[in-house]
Amino acid sequence: MIELNYILIVSAIMMFAGIFGFLTRRSTLAILLSIELMLNSADINFAVFNRMLYGQSGNTEGFFFTLFSIAITAAESAIAIAIMVNIYRLIKDTSVDKLTKMKW
Amino acid sequence: MDSHNIMFIILAVIIACSSLACVLAKSIIRAATYLFFALLGTAGLYFLMGYTFLGSVQVMVYAGGVVVLYVFAILLTRGKKDRLSENTKTKIFTSALLSLVGLGIVLFAIFKQEFLASALDAPNENVLPIKEVGTSMLSTDVNGYLLPFEAVSVLLLACIVAALLIARKR
Numbered sequence: 001m002i003e004l005n006y007i008l009i010v011s012a013i014m015m016f017a018g019i020f021g022f023l024t025r026r027s028t029l030a031i032l033l034s035i036e037l038m039l040n041s042a043d044i045n046f047a048v049f050n051r052m053l054y055g056q057s058g059n060t061e062g063f064f065f066t067l068f069s070i071a072i073t074a075a076e077s078a079i080a081i082a083i084m085v086n087i088y089r090l091i092k093d094t095s096v097d098k099l100t101k102m103k104w
Numbered sequence: 105m106d107s108h109n110i111m112f113i114i115l116a117v118i119i120a121c122s123s124l125a126c127v128l129a130k131s132i133i134r135a136a137t138y139l140f141f142a143l144l145g146t147a148g149l150y151f152l153m154g155y156t157f158l159g160s161v162q163v164m165v166y167a168g169g170v171v172v173l174y175v176f177a178i179l180l181t182r183g184k185k186d187r188l189s190e191n192t193k194t195k196i197f198t199s200a201l202l203s204l205v206g207l208g209i210v211l212f213a214i215f216k217q218e219f220l221a222s223a224l225d226a227p228n229e230n231v232l233p234i235k236e237v238g239t240s241m242l243s244t245d246v247n248g249y250l251l252p253f254e255a256v257s258v259l260l261l262a263c264i265v266a267a268l269l270i271a272r273k274r
Binding site (some may be wrong): 002003004005006007008009010013014015016017018019020021022023024025026027029030032033034036037040042043044047048052053055056057058059060063064066067068069070072073075077078079081082083084085086088094 | 108109110113115116119120124126127132136139142143146149150152154155158161162164165166168169170173176177178180181191195196198199200201202204206207210211214217219222223224228231232236237239240241247249252253256257259260263264266267268270271
């Protein structure tokens, strides 16, 4: 029989896959993809703990935390991608090895 | 073995495999595609828990918005391919070791916990009805979330302006 907290195992695998990608990737966009994985696993954890601890009793803090976290993630990735496009215009490469100059 | 248990196993396999494929893929556009499947699997988990509104938000914002944005950015900034093999063997080994040790510690904690573990029951929308979501998002009571709701809308507005300002041609 599957229990509700088995979802935590799935989110742990997702989290550490993201950490591995964050440590090994060279391109900044690929690093951002790994960050999305980590954020998403944290969101799953909020929802699972809310469901596990409160169920149908009407306490919805984890649910709303996940909802606002998704909205903030969308904002964060929009800004990050704008910065990537700008960097690509300036130095024609988005690899972390080439990003040594942080000036105009 | 009920149908929702089988569904959970399918979703778990999809999420685990596509997260790993996302960080191991050679081509970055493939990595974005695998991320898309991982996010859709997450939406499936939310539906399975009974949080239908959260699942739809996940599909619309993440799968429909964020991933499309990433694909556009990847196609706009097409440089050299992102190669994993550029790293030294030591660095890949150290990263894999760190991740596996962390995963081992977290899995040990999960298996040793004594939470109020309840069985995964069939998904129903009465866990959190849409009506309750709507009223508590726009109420100022103890369980109301009007202030964060407005703060997020101001944040999104500021984000639109800032993204235009950063990415404009000059």
